[in-house]
Amino acid sequence: xxxxxxxxxxxxxxxxxxxxxxxxxxxxxxxxxxxxxxxxxxxxxxxxxxxxxxxxxxxxxxxxxxxxxxxxxxxxxxxxxxxxxxxxxxxxxxxxxxxxxxxxxxxxxxxxxxxxxxxxxxxxxxxxxxxxxxxxxxxxxxxxxxxxxxxxxxxxxxxxxxxxxxxxxxxxxxxxxxxxxxxxxxxxxxxxxxxxxxxxxxxxxxxxxxxxxxxxxxxxxxxxxxxxxxxxxxxxxxxxxxxxxxxxxxxxxxxxxxxxxxxxxxxxxxxxxxxxxxxxxxxxxxxxx
Amino acid sequence: xxxxxxxxxxxxxxxxxxxxxxxxxxxxxxxxxxxxxxxxxxxxxxxxxxxxxxxxxxxxxxxxxxxxxxxxxxxxxxxxxxxxxxxxxxxxxxxxxxxxxxxxxxxxxxxxxxxxxxxxxxxxxxxxxxxxxxxxxxxxxxxxxxxxxxxxxxxxxxxxxxxxxxxxxxxxxxxxxxxxxxxxxxxxxxxxxxxxxxxxxxxxxxxxxxxxxxxxxxxxxxxxxxxxxxxxxxxxxxxxxxxxxxxxxxxxxxxxxxxxxxxxxxxxxxxxxxxxxxxxxxxxxxxxxxxxxxxxxxxxxxxxxxxxxxxxxxxxxxxxxxxxxxxxxxxxxxxxxxxxxxxxxxxxxxxxxxxxxxxxxxxxxxxxxxxxxxxxxxxxxxxxxxxxxxxxxxxxxxxxxxxxxxxxxxxxxxxxxxxxxxxxxxxxxxxxxxxxxxxxxxxxxxxxxxxxxxxxxxxxxxxxxxxxxxxxxxxxxxxxxxxxxxxxxxxxxxxxxxxxxxxxxxxxxxxxxxxxxxxxxxxxxxxxxxxxxxxxxxxxxxxxxxxxxxxxxxxxxxxxxx
Numbered sequence: 001x002x003x004x005x006x007x008x009x010x011x012x013x014x015x016x017x018x019x020x021x022x023x024x025x026x027x028x029x030x031x032x033x034x035x036x037x038x039x040x041x042x043x044x045x046x047x048x049x050x051x052x053x054x055x056x057x058x059x060x061x062x063x064x065x066x067x068x069x070x071x072x073x074x075x076x077x078x079x080x081x082x083x084x085x086x087x088x089x090x091x092x093x094x095x096x097x098x099x100x101x102x103x104x105x106x107x108x109x110x111x112x113x114x115x116x117x118x119x120x121x122x123x124x125x126x127x128x129x130x131x132x133x134x135x136x137x138x139x140x141x142x143x144x145x146x147x148x149x150x151x152x153x154x155x156x157x158x159x160x161x162x163x164x165x166x167x168x169x170x171x172x173x174x175x176x177x178x179x180x181x182x183x184x185x186x187x188x189x190x191x192x193x194x195x196x197x198x199x200x201x202x203x204x205x206x207x208x209x210x211x212x213x214x215x216x217x218x219x220x221x222x223x224x225x226x227x228x229x230x231x232x233x234x235x236x237x238x239x240x241x242x243x244x245x246x247x248x249x250x251x252x253x254x255x256x257x258x259x260x261x262x263x264x265x266x267x268x269x270x271x272x273x274x275x276x277x278x279x280x281x282x283x284x285x286x287x288x289x
Numbered sequence: 290x291x292x293x294x295x296x297x298x299x300x301x302x303x304x305x306x307x308x309x310x311x312x313x314x315x316x317x318x319x320x321x322x323x324x325x326x327x328x329x330x331x332x333x334x335x336x337x338x339x340x341x342x343x344x345x346x347x348x349x350x351x352x353x354x355x356x357x358x359x360x361x362x363x364x365x366x367x368x369x370x371x372x373x374x375x376x377x378x379x380x381x382x383x384x385x386x387x388x389x390x391x392x393x394x395x396x397x398x399x400x401x402x403x404x405x406x407x408x409x410x411x412x413x414x415x416x417x418x419x420x421x422x423x424x425x426x427x428x429x430x431x432x433x434x435x436x437x438x439x440x441x442x443x444x445x446x447x448x449x450x451x452x453x454x455x456x457x458x459x460x461x462x463x464x465x466x467x468x469x470x471x472x473x474x475x476x477x478x479x480x481x482x483x484x485x486x487x488x489x490x491x492x493x494x495x496x497x498x499x500x501x502x503x504x505x506x507x508x509x510x511x512x513x514x515x516x517x518x519x520x521x522x523x524x525x526x527x528x529x530x531x532x533x534x535x536x537x538x539x540x541x542x543x544x545x546x547x548x549x550x551x552x553x554x555x556x557x558x559x560x561x562x563x564x565x566x567x568x569x570x571x572x573x574x575x576x577x578x579x580x581x582x583x584x585x586x587x588x589x590x591x592x593x594x595x596x597x598x599x600x601x602x603x604x605x606x607x608x609x610x611x612x613x614x615x616x617x618x619x620x621x622x623x624x625x626x627x628x629x630x631x632x633x634x635x636x637x638x639x640x641x642x643x644x645x646x647x648x649x650x651x652x653x654x655x656x657x658x659x660x661x662x663x664x665x666x667x668x669x670x671x672x673x674x675x676x677x678x679x680x681x682x683x684x685x686x687x688x689x690x691x692x693x694x695x696x697x698x699x700x701x702x703x704x705x706x707x708x709x710x711x712x713x714x715x716x717x718x719x720x721x722x723x724x725x726x727x728x729x730x731x732x733x734x735x736x737x738x739x740x741x742x743x744x745x746x747x748x749x750x751x752x753x754x755x756x757x758x759x760x761x762x763x764x765x766x767x768x769x770x771x772x773x774x775x776x777x778x779x780x781x782x783x784x785x786x787x788x789x790x791x792x793x794x795x796x797x798x799x800x801x802x803x804x805x806x807x808x809x810x811x812x813x814x815x816x817x818x819x820x821x822x823x824x825x826x827x828x829x830x831x832x833x834x835x836x837x838x839x840x841x842x843x844x845x846x847x848x849x850x851x
Contacts (some may be wrong), residue, residue, distance in 0.1 A: 023501055024541040031552050031676040192753035
């Protein structure tokens with residue numbers, strides 16, 4: 001044991017290891033990234049309350065290597081959208097083990113986002129759910145957040161039609177930069193803090209997908225979440241209390257540089273939710289360009 | 290699910306079959322030895338609206354685990370199966386719910402090298418940089434899954450290196466984890482290298498460690514560090530009865546949910562010194578922590594021990610009194626400064642004051658504050674410090690908020706061969722608002738006095754009486770606690786206890802929390818049956834705490850080792 005070469009060797013190895021381990025990342029200020037919160041420099045048209053209806057957000061959880069996702073997820077969802085085109089907005093998040101890309105084709109593309117993975121862990125994994133499934137308005141239906149397609153329509157119809165707010169959206173795309181302007185107007189007071197979430201989704205993405213035992217090479221993926229423009233969301237006001245007839249302007253931007261997103265297929269989805277309960281009050285969608 | 294339940298029953302059946310034979314001693318396989326332990330802790334829940342105890346839908350819930358260890362010469366392998374699918378309600382509340390083989394390892398060890406693959410627990414120094422540990426009662430298991438190497442290249446020089454992913458309750462989906470921990474520790478024990486030092490009564494060592502965690506830094510708004518490191522240096526010096534030990538740690542910018550996503554470096558200092566000679570012991574400890582909460586995942590709330598990589602030692606006097614359990618100090622890795630002084634004195638036996646058998650006296654005093662903070666300008670109109678350096682702090686300046694203070698006296702004396710007496714008095718000041726998040730910002734002040742009398746009837750039968758009184762005008766008011774325990778050595782223990790919240794300001798809350806228990810011990814097996822009520826509060830061990838809901842019901846526990 002008391003062997004000098006061993007002693008020297010391991011002391012050196014330890015020093016090298018410790019040096020390698022000194023892998024700290026010192027962040028210098030400013031600590032915020034180039035702000036994606038920007039000035040709102042557009043005028044929103046007036047909106048009549050009577051023309052506003054409450055729309056429902058469906059967050060679908062899917063994966064490219066999920067064999068049942070086309071028939072049990074995307075298919076029924078398309079039918080539901082066709083049936084309720086003005087009532088529903090859909091965001092599809094690829095998450096979980098079946099969404100993990102392989103090192104080699106055909107499933108080497110990564111559709112996942114941290115935003116989607118976090119929600120998947122919160123609303124699906126932690127609730128004992130599996131893919132494919134969907135969460136309707138971030139509320140429980142019959143005690144559950146993640147629902148199979150047989151419950152989606154009933155869950156949508158179970159949500160009251162009371163109109164809490166309207167969300168107006170204006171998108172501007174210039175120099176590979178998409179700026180999303182929002183105006184939220186409340187028709188009721190809300191005691192809990194309300195958070196705005198602004199997402200970028202893309203339709204018509206051609207990429208392989210498992211369907212049963214077969215691989216569909218040119219599968220069309222729709223409503224795929226690409227990015228959140230404001231992280232986990234931003235408060236609409238500083239006090240956290242929403243007064244009736246109050247309006248809030250907020251604008252965020254996202255760069256398309258270094259991404260393979262097709263602006264012509266992209267849309268912006270904005271929704272507001274109760275920070276305490278998670279319930280979505282209103283959702284809206286516009287084409288990004 | 291059916292397969293898992295079947296597997297559980299197979300394990301339980303196997304364990305029950307093994308227990309009678311295993312309790313006779315360790316079993317062998319080939320030249321190796323097999324050992325382990327089994328624990329079942331179940332409860333039938335009854336509703337009680339007065340204490341806010343809810344009825345469990347499943348009626349009966351239980352925590353069950355089995356540890357198995359096979360050792361053959363220098364080689365060992367081990368595994369633990371846990372069945373917590375329908376755990377006790379306090380475990381469910383902290384997310385400790387699931388089942389599976391949660392701990393498994395293979396280990397080889399000789400005088401020069403120890404290597405471990407799989408799960409392991411480890412601590413560097415006082416735990417400022419790393420403390421991967423478990424506490425079954427608290428539902429903490431911060432074990433690491435990966436590899437560990439320990440090398441002793443020269444007697445007195447110990448080097449450790451670890452690399453792994455931290456356990457997160459029953460979420461074993463490691464492929465989706467975007468965080469892991471790695472680190473090293475080196476310690477030089479001079480009196481082992483130079484044996485003449487210890488012959489002269491000297492003992493001294495120095496050590497240092499570094500731990501770094503990686504976590505995916507993706508975030509829309511903040512520039513987050515992917516790698517966050519903590520380093521520490523420590524020393525220990527001992528000469529005969531005198532001992533001094535210290536450790537200093539520093540953490541690089543680690544914006545996380547617990548610190549409000551500020552970028553200030555963290556640091557901690559711990560010093561403890563003591564002197565002891567026959568019949569007398571004096572110790573003084575000091576601690577200061579600042580922004581040292583260090584977790585595998587930055588979005589984990591700091592109200593839970595989950596994914597905690599390091600741990601701050603608790604310096605205050607550790608009480609075992611039932612009525613003070615709810616006022617245990619909760620370590621504040623993100624900001625505490627304080628000291629503790631304790632003196633123990635044994636009045637010699639066969640003296641006028643000390644009596645025939647001598648008398649043990651203890652006095653202790655602890656005071657802990659939050660740290661001084663001069664906040665920087667907020668980053669937004671909400672007053673948030675997110676994305677700033679947070680604050681500056683004078684290192685040795687106490688913050689204005691008292692977190693915890695206790696001053697106490699304990700006396701223990703054997704009166705004769707049958708009777709033993711213990712007396713104690715403690716005055717406690719406790720910040721419920723800052724330590725437990727209670728809305729009430731008034732400091733809790735409580736006077737606690739207790740008497741413990743043990744009467745040895747004969748060589749087999751003994752009686753113990755423990756009476757405590759907590760006087761307070763704050764929180765739940767005053768309490769009385771009485772416990773009578775009767776033991777028939779070596780197998781039986783019976784106890785009856787009642788905690789009466791007679792001083793509660795609400796008449797309907799002047800509740801008796803009674804408990805009746807019987808325990809049977811045979812060799813290495815302990816079987817307990819208890820019936821009664823548990824108050825809502827906190828459960829702590831060494832400054833690490835979790836909340837406990839009120840409960841009422843019948844509990845059965847079976848613990849055995851083989």
